[in-house]
Protein backbone atom coordinates (compact mmCIF):
# COMPACT_ATOMS: atom_id res chain seq x y z
CA UNK A 1 0.00 0.00 0.00
CA UNK A 2 1.02 3.58 -0.52
CA UNK A 3 2.08 4.91 2.86
CA UNK A 4 1.83 8.55 1.86
CA UNK A 5 -1.94 8.28 2.41
CA UNK A 6 -1.50 6.96 5.95
CA UNK A 7 -1.76 8.99 9.17
CA UNK A 8 -0.29 7.07 12.12
CA UNK A 9 -0.52 7.86 15.83
CA UNK A 10 2.35 6.32 17.78
CA UNK A 11 1.90 6.00 21.53
CA UNK A 12 5.26 5.90 23.34
CA UNK A 13 8.51 7.58 22.33
CA UNK A 14 11.14 5.14 23.66
CA UNK A 15 13.04 2.53 21.63
CA UNK A 16 10.12 0.85 19.86
CA UNK A 17 7.98 3.95 19.31
CA UNK A 18 10.85 6.17 18.15
CA UNK A 19 12.11 3.59 15.65
CA UNK A 20 8.58 3.04 14.29
CA UNK A 21 8.06 6.79 13.90
CA UNK A 22 11.35 7.18 12.01
CA UNK A 23 10.76 4.20 9.72
CA UNK A 24 7.14 5.04 8.86
CA UNK A 25 7.82 8.76 8.37
CA UNK A 26 10.74 8.08 6.05
CA UNK A 27 8.53 5.72 4.05
CA UNK A 28 6.11 8.63 3.49
CA UNK A 29 3.52 8.28 6.28
CA UNK A 30 2.33 11.24 8.35
CA UNK A 31 3.28 10.44 11.94
CA UNK A 32 2.09 11.92 15.24
CA UNK A 33 4.01 10.69 18.27
CA UNK A 34 2.51 10.96 21.76
CA UNK A 35 4.79 10.45 24.76
CA UNK A 36 3.52 10.85 28.31
CA UNK A 37 6.81 12.09 29.75
CA UNK A 38 7.21 15.83 29.20
CA UNK A 39 10.98 15.77 29.12
CA UNK A 40 11.93 12.21 28.28
CA UNK A 41 15.03 10.83 29.86
CA UNK A 42 16.10 7.23 29.85
CA UNK A 43 14.83 4.93 32.57
CA UNK A 44 17.40 2.28 33.32
CA UNK A 45 21.14 2.05 33.23
CA UNK A 46 22.69 0.16 30.32
CA UNK A 47 21.34 -1.80 27.39
CA UNK A 48 22.86 -4.28 24.95
CA UNK A 49 21.81 -4.06 21.34
CA UNK A 50 22.54 -7.05 19.13
CA UNK A 51 22.95 -7.06 15.39
CA UNK A 52 19.21 -7.24 14.67
CA UNK A 53 18.45 -4.04 16.65
CA UNK A 54 21.64 -2.37 15.43
CA UNK A 55 20.68 -3.08 11.81
CA UNK A 56 17.31 -1.34 12.27
CA UNK A 57 18.98 1.74 13.74
CA UNK A 58 21.64 1.71 11.04
CA UNK A 59 18.94 1.53 8.37
CA UNK A 60 17.54 4.89 9.50
CA UNK A 61 20.95 6.54 9.33
CA UNK A 62 22.05 6.12 12.94
CA UNK A 63 25.17 4.06 12.14
CA UNK A 64 27.66 6.85 13.03
CA UNK A 65 25.83 7.64 16.31
CA UNK A 66 25.84 3.94 17.22
CA UNK A 67 29.56 3.69 16.56
CA UNK A 68 30.16 6.81 18.68
CA UNK A 69 28.10 5.72 21.72
CA UNK A 70 27.96 1.89 21.73
CA UNK A 71 30.86 -0.19 23.02
CA UNK A 72 31.41 -3.40 21.00
CA UNK A 73 31.34 -6.24 23.55
CA UNK A 74 30.92 -9.41 21.50
CA UNK A 75 28.52 -11.98 22.90
CA UNK A 76 28.81 -12.05 26.70
CA UNK A 77 30.36 -15.31 27.93
CA UNK A 78 28.47 -17.14 30.69
CA UNK A 79 30.82 -18.20 33.48
CA UNK A 80 30.56 -19.52 37.04
CA UNK A 81 31.59 -17.55 40.14
CA UNK A 82 35.21 -18.59 39.61
CA UNK A 83 35.23 -17.42 36.00
CA UNK A 84 35.07 -20.88 34.41
CA UNK A 85 33.07 -20.85 31.18
CA UNK A 86 29.68 -22.60 31.49
CA UNK A 87 28.09 -22.04 28.11
CA UNK A 88 29.85 -21.62 24.79
CA UNK A 89 28.66 -18.57 22.82
CA UNK A 90 26.19 -19.30 20.03
CA UNK A 91 27.58 -19.73 16.54
CA UNK A 92 27.81 -17.66 14.45
CA UNK A 93 28.50 -15.11 17.21
CA UNK A 94 26.37 -11.99 16.70
CA UNK A 95 27.71 -8.48 17.04
CA UNK A 96 26.61 -6.78 20.31
CA UNK A 97 27.09 -3.19 21.47
CA UNK A 98 26.52 -1.90 25.00
CA UNK A 99 24.99 1.58 25.50
CA UNK A 100 24.13 3.88 28.31
CA UNK A 101 20.31 4.01 28.07
CA UNK A 102 20.50 7.81 28.19
CA UNK A 103 22.79 7.85 25.13
CA UNK A 104 20.48 5.55 23.16
CA UNK A 105 17.39 7.59 24.09
CA UNK A 106 19.25 10.83 23.25
CA UNK A 107 20.21 9.72 19.77
CA UNK A 108 16.65 8.57 19.03
CA UNK A 109 15.18 11.87 20.27
CA UNK A 110 17.62 13.86 18.09
CA UNK A 111 16.63 11.78 15.06
CA UNK A 112 12.90 12.35 15.78
CA UNK A 113 13.45 16.10 16.07
CA UNK A 114 15.26 16.16 12.72
CA UNK A 115 12.42 14.41 10.83
CA UNK A 116 9.89 16.93 9.45
CA UNK A 117 7.12 14.35 8.89
CA UNK A 118 6.95 13.55 12.61
CA UNK A 119 4.81 15.76 14.86
CA UNK A 120 5.93 15.21 18.46
CA UNK A 121 3.80 15.75 21.57
CA UNK A 122 5.64 15.25 24.84
CA UNK A 123 3.68 15.37 28.10
CA UNK A 124 0.71 13.74 26.29
CA UNK A 125 -0.56 10.74 28.25
CA UNK A 126 -2.84 8.49 26.24
CA UNK A 127 -5.87 7.40 28.26
CA UNK A 128 -7.86 5.36 25.76
CA UNK A 129 -7.54 4.21 22.17
CA UNK A 130 -10.43 2.89 20.07
CA UNK A 131 -10.30 0.23 17.36
CA UNK A 132 -11.80 2.77 14.90
CA UNK A 133 -8.68 4.99 15.20
CA UNK A 134 -9.83 7.51 17.85
CA UNK A 135 -7.67 8.27 20.82
CA UNK A 136 -7.92 10.43 23.95
CA UNK A 137 -4.87 11.91 25.64
CA UNK A 138 -4.39 14.11 28.68
CA UNK A 139 -2.23 17.18 28.09
CA UNK A 140 -1.72 19.74 30.89
CA UNK A 141 -4.82 18.35 32.67
CA UNK A 142 -7.01 18.74 29.53
CA UNK A 143 -8.48 16.00 27.37
CA UNK A 144 -7.34 16.07 23.75
CA UNK A 145 -8.86 13.92 20.98
CA UNK A 146 -6.92 12.54 18.01
CA UNK A 147 -7.96 10.40 15.08
CA UNK A 148 -5.81 8.43 12.63
CA UNK A 149 -5.78 5.51 10.20
CA UNK A 150 -3.56 3.50 12.54
CA UNK A 151 -2.67 3.65 16.25
CA UNK A 152 0.59 1.95 17.25
CA UNK A 153 0.80 0.98 20.93
CA UNK A 154 4.52 1.22 21.72
CA UNK A 155 3.74 2.25 25.28
CA UNK A 156 5.56 -0.47 27.17
CA UNK A 157 4.67 -3.22 29.58
CA UNK A 158 1.76 -1.29 31.22
CA UNK A 159 0.34 -0.27 27.81
CA UNK A 160 -2.88 1.81 27.79
CA UNK A 161 -3.41 0.90 24.14
CA UNK A 162 -3.33 -2.80 25.06
CA UNK A 163 -5.73 -2.19 27.94
CA UNK A 164 -8.10 -0.33 25.57
CA UNK A 165 -8.40 -3.07 22.94
CA UNK A 166 -9.18 -6.75 22.68
CA UNK A 167 -5.78 -8.46 22.53
CA UNK A 168 -6.31 -11.41 24.87
CA UNK A 169 -3.39 -10.16 26.96
CA UNK A 170 -1.90 -11.95 29.91
CA UNK A 171 0.74 -10.36 32.18
CA UNK A 172 2.91 -12.75 34.23
CA UNK A 173 5.19 -11.71 37.07
CA UNK A 174 7.83 -14.46 37.38
CA UNK A 175 8.95 -12.80 40.58
CA UNK A 176 12.70 -12.37 40.57
CA UNK A 177 13.76 -8.75 40.95
CA UNK A 178 16.79 -7.42 39.09
CA UNK A 179 18.99 -4.55 40.12
CA UNK A 180 21.04 -2.46 37.74
CA UNK A 181 23.43 0.46 38.05
CA UNK A 182 25.91 2.63 36.18
CA UNK A 183 29.12 3.45 38.01
CA UNK A 184 31.98 5.62 36.90
CA UNK A 185 34.73 3.08 37.56
CA UNK A 186 36.41 0.94 34.96
CA UNK A 187 35.93 -2.53 36.50
CA UNK A 188 33.81 -4.45 33.97
CA UNK A 189 34.39 -8.20 33.68
CA UNK A 190 32.65 -8.39 30.29
CA UNK A 191 30.89 -11.62 31.34
CA UNK A 192 27.68 -12.80 32.97
CA UNK A 193 28.40 -14.96 36.02
CA UNK A 194 25.88 -17.54 37.23
CA UNK A 195 26.63 -17.79 40.94
CA UNK A 196 25.15 -19.24 44.11
CA UNK A 197 23.34 -15.94 44.71
CA UNK A 198 22.05 -15.56 41.13
CA UNK A 199 23.33 -13.65 38.08
CA UNK A 200 25.95 -10.89 38.16
CA UNK A 201 27.04 -9.25 34.89
CA UNK A 202 29.24 -6.23 34.21
CA UNK A 203 30.08 -4.53 30.92
CA UNK A 204 31.98 -1.45 29.83
CA UNK A 205 29.87 1.50 28.63
CA UNK A 206 30.93 4.99 27.55
CA UNK A 207 32.69 6.48 30.59
CA UNK A 208 32.13 3.68 33.11
CA UNK A 209 30.61 0.29 33.83
CA UNK A 210 27.06 -1.02 33.67
CA UNK A 211 26.30 -3.91 35.99
CA UNK A 212 23.22 -5.96 36.81
CA UNK A 213 22.37 -8.66 39.32
CA UNK A 214 19.37 -10.86 39.92
CA UNK A 215 18.10 -10.87 43.46
CA UNK A 216 16.42 -14.24 43.87
CA UNK A 217 18.58 -15.54 46.73
CA UNK A 218 17.08 -15.00 50.18
CA UNK A 219 19.98 -12.90 51.50
CA UNK A 220 19.80 -10.58 48.46
CA UNK A 221 16.03 -10.21 48.75
CA UNK A 222 16.32 -9.35 52.44
CA UNK A 223 19.02 -6.73 51.79
CA UNK A 224 16.84 -5.18 49.08
CA UNK A 225 13.69 -5.17 51.22
CA UNK A 226 15.63 -3.39 53.97
CA UNK A 227 17.39 -1.07 51.47
CA UNK A 228 20.59 -2.21 53.11
CA UNK A 229 23.49 -1.52 50.72
CA UNK A 230 26.28 -2.78 53.05
CA UNK A 231 24.52 -6.17 53.42
CA UNK A 232 23.99 -6.41 49.67
CA UNK A 233 27.68 -5.66 49.12
CA UNK A 234 28.59 -8.34 51.68
CA UNK A 235 26.41 -11.04 50.05
CA UNK A 236 27.92 -10.40 46.64
CA UNK A 237 31.47 -10.02 47.96
CA UNK A 238 31.21 -13.52 49.47
CA UNK A 239 29.66 -15.03 46.37
CA UNK A 240 31.40 -13.17 43.56
CA UNK A 241 34.49 -11.07 44.43
CA UNK A 242 34.60 -9.17 41.06
CA UNK A 243 31.42 -7.41 42.28
CA UNK A 244 33.37 -5.67 45.08
CA UNK A 245 34.70 -2.57 43.22
CA UNK A 246 31.37 -2.13 41.41
CA UNK A 247 29.11 -2.23 44.47
CA UNK A 248 31.67 -0.12 46.36
CA UNK A 249 31.24 2.58 43.68
CA UNK A 250 27.46 2.77 44.28
CA UNK A 251 27.01 5.79 46.54
CA UNK A 252 23.54 5.09 47.92
CA UNK A 253 20.77 2.50 47.64
CA UNK A 254 18.82 5.03 45.52
CA UNK A 255 21.45 4.72 42.77
CA UNK A 256 20.33 1.13 42.21
CA UNK A 257 17.50 0.59 39.75
CA UNK A 258 15.18 -2.21 40.78
CA UNK A 259 12.93 -4.02 38.31
CA UNK A 260 10.58 -6.89 38.79
CA UNK A 261 10.53 -8.80 35.52
CA UNK A 262 7.09 -8.88 33.84
CA UNK A 263 6.19 -10.99 30.84
CA UNK A 264 3.37 -10.11 28.46
CA UNK A 265 1.68 -12.59 26.14
CA UNK A 266 -1.14 -11.59 23.80
CA UNK A 267 -3.46 -13.79 21.76
CA UNK A 268 -3.29 -11.18 19.00
CA UNK A 269 -1.38 -7.95 18.40
CA UNK A 270 -3.99 -6.32 16.17
CA UNK A 271 -7.49 -5.08 16.97
CA UNK A 272 -9.09 -3.02 14.18
CA UNK A 273 -6.86 0.04 13.71
CA UNK A 274 -4.87 -0.71 16.88
CA UNK A 275 -1.55 -2.56 16.70
CA UNK A 276 0.94 -3.39 19.44
CA UNK A 277 4.71 -3.60 19.34
CA UNK A 278 7.66 -3.89 21.72
CA UNK A 279 7.02 -4.51 25.42
CA UNK A 280 3.33 -3.61 24.99
CA UNK A 281 2.97 -6.78 22.89
CA UNK A 282 5.62 -9.07 24.34
CA UNK A 283 7.62 -7.91 27.37
CA UNK A 284 10.00 -10.78 28.09
CA UNK A 285 12.58 -12.01 30.59
CA UNK A 286 15.82 -10.05 30.10
CA UNK A 287 18.17 -13.06 29.91
CA UNK A 288 18.73 -13.05 26.15
CA UNK A 289 18.92 -9.24 26.00
CA UNK A 290 16.32 -9.25 23.20
CA UNK A 291 13.46 -7.07 24.54
CA UNK A 292 14.48 -3.78 22.93
CA UNK A 293 16.04 -5.57 19.97
CA UNK A 294 12.72 -7.30 19.32
CA UNK A 295 10.89 -3.96 19.55
CA UNK A 296 13.22 -2.62 16.83
CA UNK A 297 12.61 -5.69 14.64
CA UNK A 298 8.83 -5.23 15.14
CA UNK A 299 9.13 -1.67 13.84
CA UNK A 300 10.96 -2.77 10.69
CA UNK A 301 8.64 -5.71 9.98
CA UNK A 302 5.54 -3.53 10.49
CA UNK A 303 6.82 -1.15 7.82
CA UNK A 304 7.76 -4.01 5.49
CA UNK A 305 4.37 -5.69 5.72
CA UNK A 306 2.39 -2.45 5.37
CA UNK A 307 4.36 -1.58 2.25
CA UNK A 308 3.81 -5.01 0.66
CA UNK A 309 0.09 -5.34 1.52
CA UNK A 310 -2.85 -4.25 -0.65
CA UNK A 311 -4.51 -2.56 2.36
CA UNK A 312 -4.05 -1.75 6.05
CA UNK A 313 -5.90 -4.79 7.45
CA UNK A 314 -3.84 -7.23 5.34
CA UNK A 315 -0.58 -5.52 6.29
CA UNK A 316 -1.36 -5.65 10.01
CA UNK A 317 -2.35 -9.29 9.79
CA UNK A 318 0.88 -10.21 7.98
CA UNK A 319 2.86 -8.26 10.59
CA UNK A 320 1.45 -10.29 13.46
CA UNK A 321 1.73 -13.58 11.58
CA UNK A 322 5.42 -12.94 10.90
CA UNK A 323 6.31 -11.56 14.33
CA UNK A 324 4.30 -13.49 16.92
CA UNK A 325 5.89 -16.95 16.45
CA UNK A 326 9.40 -15.49 16.12
CA UNK A 327 9.02 -13.47 19.33
CA UNK A 328 7.31 -16.33 21.19
CA UNK A 329 10.38 -18.50 20.57
CA UNK A 330 12.76 -15.81 21.85
CA UNK A 331 10.59 -15.06 24.91
CA UNK A 332 10.36 -18.76 25.80
CA UNK A 333 14.09 -19.32 25.37
CA UNK A 334 14.85 -16.23 27.44
CA UNK A 335 12.55 -17.37 30.26
CA UNK A 336 14.10 -20.88 30.24
CA UNK A 337 17.60 -19.42 30.31
CA UNK A 338 16.57 -17.17 33.21
CA UNK A 339 15.18 -20.12 35.17
CA UNK A 340 18.46 -22.02 34.71
CA UNK A 341 20.61 -18.98 35.51
CA UNK A 342 18.79 -18.22 38.72
CA UNK A 343 19.07 -21.68 40.28
CA UNK A 344 20.51 -21.27 43.74
CA UNK A 345 20.15 -24.85 45.05
CA UNK A 346 23.74 -26.27 45.04
CA UNK A 347 22.75 -29.73 43.75
CA UNK A 348 20.61 -28.31 40.95
CA UNK A 349 23.46 -25.97 40.01
CA UNK A 350 25.96 -28.83 40.02
CA UNK A 351 23.76 -30.84 37.64
CA UNK A 352 23.22 -27.80 35.44
CA UNK A 353 26.91 -26.95 35.20
CA UNK A 354 28.28 -30.50 34.81
CA UNK A 355 25.59 -32.11 32.66
CA UNK A 356 23.08 -29.81 31.08
CA UNK A 357 25.25 -26.96 29.85
CA UNK A 358 27.99 -29.13 28.29
CA UNK A 359 25.22 -31.09 26.55
CA UNK A 360 23.54 -27.89 25.30
CA UNK A 361 26.88 -26.60 23.99
CA UNK A 362 27.47 -29.85 22.07
CA UNK A 363 24.00 -29.78 20.49
CA UNK A 364 25.08 -26.67 18.57
CA UNK A 365 22.79 -25.82 15.65
CA UNK A 366 22.07 -22.35 14.41
CA UNK A 367 20.77 -20.84 17.64
CA UNK A 368 21.76 -17.33 16.61
CA UNK A 369 19.47 -16.89 13.63
CA UNK A 370 16.33 -17.79 15.62
CA UNK A 371 17.27 -15.36 18.36
CA UNK A 372 18.02 -12.59 15.82
CA UNK A 373 14.61 -13.34 14.19
CA UNK A 374 15.34 -11.56 10.88
CA UNK A 375 18.59 -11.37 8.96
CA UNK A 376 20.70 -8.22 9.13
CA UNK A 377 20.47 -7.89 5.34
CA UNK A 378 16.63 -7.96 5.47
CA UNK A 379 16.45 -5.38 8.25
CA UNK A 380 18.90 -3.04 6.54
CA UNK A 381 17.00 -3.35 3.26
CA UNK A 382 13.62 -2.53 4.85
CA UNK A 383 14.78 0.73 6.39
CA UNK A 384 16.82 1.82 3.39
CA UNK A 385 14.20 1.04 0.74
Ligand SMILES: Cc1cc2nc3c(=O)[nH]c(=O)nc-3n(C[C@H](O)[C@H](O)[C@H](O)COP(=O)(O)OP(=O)(O)OC[C@H]3O[C@@H](n4cnc5c(N)ncnc54)[C@H](O)[C@@H]3O)c2cc1C
Pocket residue numbers: 011012013014015016017034035036037046047048049124125126127154155156157158159160178180212259261277278279280283284286289290291292293294295
Ligand atom coordinates in the same frame (compact mmCIF):
# COMPACT_ATOMS: atom_id res chain seq x y z
C1 LIG B 1 16.66 -5.75 33.89
C2 LIG B 1 16.37 -5.55 32.42
C3 LIG B 1 17.44 -5.55 31.51
C4 LIG B 1 17.20 -5.43 30.15
N1 LIG B 1 18.25 -5.44 29.27
C5 LIG B 1 18.02 -5.43 27.94
C6 LIG B 1 19.08 -5.49 26.99
O1 LIG B 1 20.27 -5.53 27.37
N2 LIG B 1 18.78 -5.51 25.65
C7 LIG B 1 17.49 -5.45 25.21
O2 LIG B 1 17.26 -5.50 23.98
N3 LIG B 1 16.45 -5.33 26.07
C8 LIG B 1 16.69 -5.32 27.41
N4 LIG B 1 15.64 -5.21 28.29
C9 LIG B 1 14.27 -5.03 27.76
C10 LIG B 1 14.04 -3.60 27.27
O3 LIG B 1 14.31 -2.68 28.31
C11 LIG B 1 12.61 -3.43 26.80
O4 LIG B 1 12.22 -4.53 26.04
C12 LIG B 1 12.48 -2.18 25.92
O5 LIG B 1 12.81 -1.03 26.66
C13 LIG B 1 11.05 -2.06 25.39
O6 LIG B 1 10.96 -0.89 24.60
P1 LIG B 1 9.52 -0.28 24.26
O7 LIG B 1 9.79 0.91 23.42
O8 LIG B 1 8.64 -1.35 23.76
O9 LIG B 1 8.90 0.13 25.67
P2 LIG B 1 9.42 1.14 26.78
O10 LIG B 1 10.90 1.28 26.74
O11 LIG B 1 8.80 0.72 28.07
O12 LIG B 1 8.80 2.55 26.34
C14 LIG B 1 7.45 2.85 26.47
C15 LIG B 1 7.27 4.36 26.29
O13 LIG B 1 5.89 4.66 26.28
C16 LIG B 1 5.63 5.74 27.14
N5 LIG B 1 4.26 5.59 27.63
C17 LIG B 1 3.79 4.65 28.50
N6 LIG B 1 2.47 4.79 28.70
C18 LIG B 1 2.10 5.85 27.94
C19 LIG B 1 0.84 6.51 27.73
N7 LIG B 1 -0.29 6.08 28.34
N8 LIG B 1 0.80 7.57 26.88
C20 LIG B 1 1.93 8.01 26.24
N9 LIG B 1 3.12 7.43 26.42
C21 LIG B 1 3.22 6.35 27.24
C22 LIG B 1 6.68 5.61 28.24
O14 LIG B 1 6.88 6.84 28.92
C23 LIG B 1 7.89 5.16 27.44
O15 LIG B 1 8.61 6.26 26.92
C24 LIG B 1 15.86 -5.29 29.66
C25 LIG B 1 14.81 -5.25 30.58
C26 LIG B 1 15.05 -5.38 31.95
C27 LIG B 1 13.88 -5.36 32.91
